[in-house]
Amino acid sequence: MPNLSSLASCSRHVSRRALSNATRRQAALVSTAQLQTRSVNTGREPAYPGHIPLNFVENAVLAVGSAFMSLANPRRGDMVAALGETTAGPSLPRMRDMMLESAEGRKILKERPRINTQTVDMDKLAQYPEGTFGRAYVTWLERCGVTPDTREPVHYIEDPELAYVMQRYRECHDFYHCITSLPVDVSSELALKYFEFANLGLPMAAISAAFGHLRLDSQKRARLFSEYVPWALRCGSSARSMITVYWEERWGQNVEEMKREFGIWDPPEAKWRKPLSEAKAAAAKRQQKAVPSQAKIES
Numbered sequence: 001m002p003n004l005s006s007l008a009s010c011s012r013h014v015s016r017r018a019l020s021n022a023t024r025r026q027a028a029l030v031s032t033a034q035l036q037t038r039s040v041n042t043g044r045e046p047a048y049p050g051h052i053p054l055n056f057v058e059n060a061v062l063a064v065g066s067a068f069m070s071l072a073n074p075r076r077g078d079m080v081a082a083l084g085e086t087t088a089g090p091s092l093p094r095m096r097d098m099m100l101e102s103a104e105g106r107k108i109l110k111e112r113p114r115i116n117t118q119t120v121d122m123d124k125l126a127q128y129p130e131g132t133f134g135r136a137y138v139t140w141l142e143r144c145g146v147t148p149d150t151r152e153p154v155h156y157i158e159d160p161e162l163a164y165v166m167q168r169y170r171e172c173h174d175f176y177h178c179i180t181s182l183p184v185d186v187s188s189e190l191a192l193k194y195f196e197f198a199n200l201g202l203p204m205a206a207i208s209a210a211f212g213h214l215r216l217d218s219q220k221r222a223r224l225f226s227e228y229v230p231w232a233l234r235c236g237s238s239a240r241s242m243i244t245v246y247w248e249e250r251w252g253q254n255v256e257e258m259k260r261e262f263g264i265w266d267p268p269e270a271k272w273r274k275p276l277s278e279a280k281a282a283a284a285k286r287q288q289k290a291v292p293s294q295a296k297i298e299s
Helices: 005-011 016-039 056-072 077-086 091-100 103-111 122-126 133-144 160-180 186-200 203-215 218-238 255-262 276-298
Strands: none
Touching: 056 077, 056 203, 077 160, 077 203, 091 103, 091 160, 103 160, 122 133, 133 160, 133 255, 160 186, 160 255, 186 203, 186 218, 203 218
């Protein structure tokens, strides 16, 4: 089990001013560094579509640059993705091995499913009964105002199978939000990063957890460390490895039953941007809209 207690404690004492100055300097360099990384001819053919081969130095430059850029602007999804890939190290082989140890995980590696609105019928999920995972996921998307189509493709992982493991983790991130009942505000994202590091051991999650709290005000930071972090460390370290779950085959399963199976309990109550009743109404409206369309197709 990864130990984040000392990490959480030490990270509180990082100087905001020093980080801010370093961030500005590195942010000015990262775009150039990334372009250079993309243009260097490594002499190797891409191992899969979208793969950008890097040597050790290029990987290190991109890792440092993307780290500072991600801290400067967490909305830069490309930089957050690059940070995750260039710092993954031995964590991806460990995650792959976890998947190989379970029948469910082996099936995922064999079939390599993808998660987006082209592969998952959201209208069909809205037709699942209340309390099922499929219905809960659609309701969560409505409540948070997000879509599964925003995940960056993997570019910098050398091995194709490990690249898929990273892609799978990335595309399942919203499922982790849904099953743990966390929205997408900064505090909740950081809580989930602590959970993910305790559960999966990804360095990127630790980096985000260690420095992301600097973007919070003192009141939210205090609650993060006093309430969310203890939950995340205990729950994440004791729960089933989330990367081994074939979520798409569990749409009809009861959410509370899934939590018991995985060993997950709810975190401290979070503040949502949209009331649950409003999100449920939107999901129900999607269901009503989908039923006539389905009947028309069948006729």
